[in-house]
Amino acid sequence: MDAHPRIADSMPLKAVLQQPAFWAAAMAVLAFSVFALSYSDQTPFNHYVVLADAFLSGRLDLDRPLRYLEMTQFDGRFYVIPPPGPAILLLPYVAIYGLRASQSLASWVTGAFAAGLMVLLASRLTPRPRDYLWFGVMGAFGTIIWFLSAVGSTWYFAHVVAVAGLSLSLVETFGARRPIIVGAGIAVAYLSHLPTVLTLPFFLVTTRASWWPGSLRAWRRINLSYLIRLTAPIAAAVLLNSVYNYLRFGTVADVANAVRPGILDEPWFSRGLFHASYIPRHLHTMFLDRPVFVPHPPFALVPWTGLAIWVTTPAFVYALRAPLRVETLAAWISICLVSLVVMSFGSTGISQFGYRFATDFYPLLLVLTVWGMRGQPSLLAKALIVAGIIVNAWGVIFWRLGWIVP
Numbered sequence: 071m072d073a074h075p076r077i078a079d080s081m082p083l084k085a086v087l088q089q090p091a092f093w094a095a096a097m098a099v100l101a102f103s104v105f106a107l108s109y110s111d112q113t114p115f116n117h118y119v120v121l122a123d124a125f126l127s128g129r130l131d132l133d134r135p136l137r138y139l140e141m142t143q144f145d146g147r148f149y150v151i152p153p154p155g156p157a158i159l160l161l162p163y164v165a166i167y168g169l170r171a172s173q174s175l176a177s178w179v180t181g182a183f184a185a186g187l188m189v190l191l192a193s194r195l196t197p198r199p200r201d202y203l204w205f206g207v208m209g210a211f212g213t214i215i216w217f218l219s220a221v222g223s224t225w226y227f228a229h230v231v232a233v234a235g236l237s238l239s240l241v242e243t244f245g246a247r248r249p250i251i252v253g254a255g256i257a258v259a260y261l262s263h264l265p266t267v268l269t270l271p272f273f274l275v276t277t278r279a280s281w282w283p284g285s286l287r288a289w290r291r292i293n294l295s296y297l298i299r300l301t302a303p304i305a306a307a308v309l310l311n312s313v314y315n316y317l318r319f320g321t322v323a324d325v326a327n328a329v330r331p332g333i334l335d336e337p338w339f340s341r342g343l344f345h346a347s348y349i350p351r352h353l354h355t356m357f358l359d360r361p362v363f364v365p366h367p368p369f370a371l372v373p374w375t376g377l378a379i380w381v382t383t384p385a386f387v388y389a390l391r392a393p394l395r396v397e398t399l400a401a402w403i404s405i406c407l408v409s410l411v412v413m414s415f416g417s418t419g420i421s422q423f424g425y426r427f428a429t430d431f432y433p434l435l436l437v438l439t440v441w442g443m444r445g446q447p448s449l450l451a452k453a454l455i456v457a458g459i460i461v462n463a464w465g466v467i468f469w470r471l472g473w474i475v476p
Contacts, residue, residue, distance in 0.1 A: 090193035093203060098186035101210045101219070105178040108220035108466045114138070115223035116173040121150045121157040122164040130318055140224050142330035149318055151326040152224065153311055155261025156231045174222040180230050181219025185210035187237035188436060194244035195437065196445030204447045204455055209436050212458030213383045214424035217466050225419075228262045229429045235259035236266060236433040243276050249300035252277065257307035259430075264311075264324060266430045267304065268407040274300075275400035339416040352413035356425050362475045372465055372474045374421040382424040382461055385454040388442035389435050401438055405431040421476075423465040 086092050117140055124132055131147040140151045150157070156176075164171045189206030196202050210216065215233055218226035239255030242248055252273055259266035277300070283291035312322035319325050327333060327343055334342070341347055355376040362371040379386055392398045412427040419426045428435075443451050468474065 088199065090190055090199075090202070093193075093199055093206070094186040094189040097189045097203075097206050097210060098182040101185035102178050102182035104211065105181050105216070105220045106175075108216070109174070109222070109470060112172055112174045113177075113221060113223045115140075115225070117141075117150045117152075117224040118157040118160055118176075118227060119164055119169060119171050119173045121154065122160040122171075123169055125154075125157060125161060126165055130314070138224075142326050144319055144329050147318075149326060150224075151330065152228050153261050153264060153324070154314055155258060155307075156227055158261065159231065159258075173224070173227060177219050177222025177227045177230055180227070180234050181210075181215060184215065184219075184230065184234040184237050187234065187241055188433075190241045191237055191244065191433070191436065192440055194241065195440045198446075201446050204452060205436065205440055208383070208385055208439075208455045208458060209432075211462060212385060212455050213429075213432060214422075214426065214462060214465070215429065215432065216462045217423045217469065218426060218429065220466055221469075225422075226426065229426055231262040232259040232266050233429055233432060235262065236269060239273060240433050240437060243273055247277050247280050249277070249280070249296050250303065253300045253303035257303040260304065260307050261311060263430055265408045265411040267308075268411065269404040269431065269434060270304070271407070272397075272400045272404040272434060276397050336416075338418075341416075343416060344411075344414040345416070346414060348416050349410075349413045352409075352415075352418050352425075352427070355418045356413075356428060359425075368468070368473055370464075372423060372468045374423075374474045374476055376418060376420065376422055376425045377465075379425060379428055382465070383458045384461075385451060385458055386435050386439055387454070388451060389438035391442035392438040393441060398438065398441065401434045405434055421474075423462075423469055 115138055117136060117138075120132055120136065124130065131149050132141075135141055135143070135148040142149050142151050159180075160171065160173075160176055163176060185206065188209035189202065192202035192205035192209075193199075196205075215230065219230050222230075235255045235258030237255070238258070239252045242251040242255065256267060256270060256273065259269075277296075281293040281296040281300075283289065283293075311324065315324055315326070316322050319329060333339055338348075355378070357378050357380070359373060359376050359378050360381060361377070362373050363369060364371060392401075408430045409428075412430060415427075447455065
C-alpha cells in the first residue's frame with residue numbers, strides 16, 4: 071500500500087504542468103476569451119466570408135459590390151482585392167453556415183491558435199515554463215495581434231492568418247523541421263499577405279543542417295529532396311494565386327489593387343502603387359508615431375494612422391541584443407526584405423492601431439527578442455512586457471469606445 075498517496079497522485083499533474091502543449095492550449099483558450107470579450111461586435115467588413123461563399127458557388131467574383139474598401143471592379147464584375155488565403159481557410163465553416171458565418175469568430179479562433187503557437191515557439195527556444203510563458207503572453211497580449219484578432223475585419227484578419235502561418239513554420243523549424251509543414255506555414259502566410267514570402271531566407275538558413283552538406287566543395291550532396299518538400303507548398307501557393315489572378319484579370323500578376331477604379335487619384339498613391347519615396351512615411355509611422363495627448367480626459371487618444379512599434383511592444387527593443395550569428399543575420403535580412411516591399415506601398419495601413427504591416431515579420435521579431443533576452447527575461451524585460459500589455463489593452467479599449475483621432 072502506498073504510504074504517500076497524495077504525493078503519488080500529484081505526480082501526473084506536475085508532469086502535465088511541465089508540458090508546453092498544456093500551456094499552449096491554456097494560452098489559446100485564454101486568448102480566445104480575451105479577444106471575444108474585447109470586441110464582441112461582429113465585424114461588417116467580412117469580405118472573406120462573402121468570398122468563400124462565392125467560391126462554394128463556383129464563382130471568383132461577388133454577385134454584388136460590398137460598400138467597403140478592398141473591392142475592385144473589372145469587366146463589370148466585382149472582386150475582392152486581397153489574396154484568397156483566409157477565404158480558402160473559411161470554406162468548411164462557410165459551407166455549413168453560409169453568409170451567417172462570423173468572420174469575427176474566425177479571427178478570434180485564428181488569433182487564439184497563433185497565441186498557442188507562440189507559446190510552443192518560445193518553449194522551443196527556452197526550456198522553463200516560467201520563462202517561455204512570458205514570451206507567449208507578450209506575443210498574444212503585448213503586441214497589436216490582440217487588437218487585430220479582436221476586431222477581425224478583412225484587413226486585420228489577413229494579418230492574423232499570416233502571423234499564425236509564420237508561427238507554425240517557426241515552431242516546426244525549431245522542432246522536428248518537417249519541410250512540408252515549414253513550407254505550408256509560409257504558404258498560408260503568403261496567401262494571406264504576399265510580402266511574408268520574403269521571410270523564406272530565414273527558414274532556409276535556420277534549417278540548413280537538414281539540407282546543406284556543410285561546405286561549398288560538397289555541394290553535390292545538397293539534400294534536394296528536403297528543399298523540394300520545403301518549397302513545394304510555397305510554389306503551389308504562388309501558382310494558385312497566379313491562376314486566381316489570371317482567371318480574374320487575364321494576368322498572373324497581382325494587379326487587383328492596380329485595376330481598382332480611381333486608385334491613382336488618391337493622394338497617397340501620387341507616384342503609383344509602389345515607389346521608394348513612400349518609405350519615409352512608413353518609417354515615421356513605424357518609429358515615430360505616438361499617442362495624441364490632450365489636456366482633458368481621457369488625456370491620451372489613439373491615432374488611427376498608427377503607432378510606433380516600440381510604443382505598442384516596447385520589449386521588442388531586446389531584438390537588437392540578439393547574439394550575432396548567421397540565424398540572427400538571416401532574420402534581420404528577411405525583416406528588411408519584407409519591410410522594403412510593404413514600405414514602398416503608398417498607404418501606411420490606416421485605419422489601424424499600431425503599424426499593422428509590421429506583423430508580417432512579428433514572429434521573427436519574437437524569436438529575436440527571446441534570443442536578445444537569452445531566453446530568460448530580466449525584471450526590466452518583464453516590466454517592458456507588462457507595459458506592452460497595458461498599451462495594447464489601452465488601444466483595444468479606446469478603439470472600442472471611439473476615443474481615436476483620425
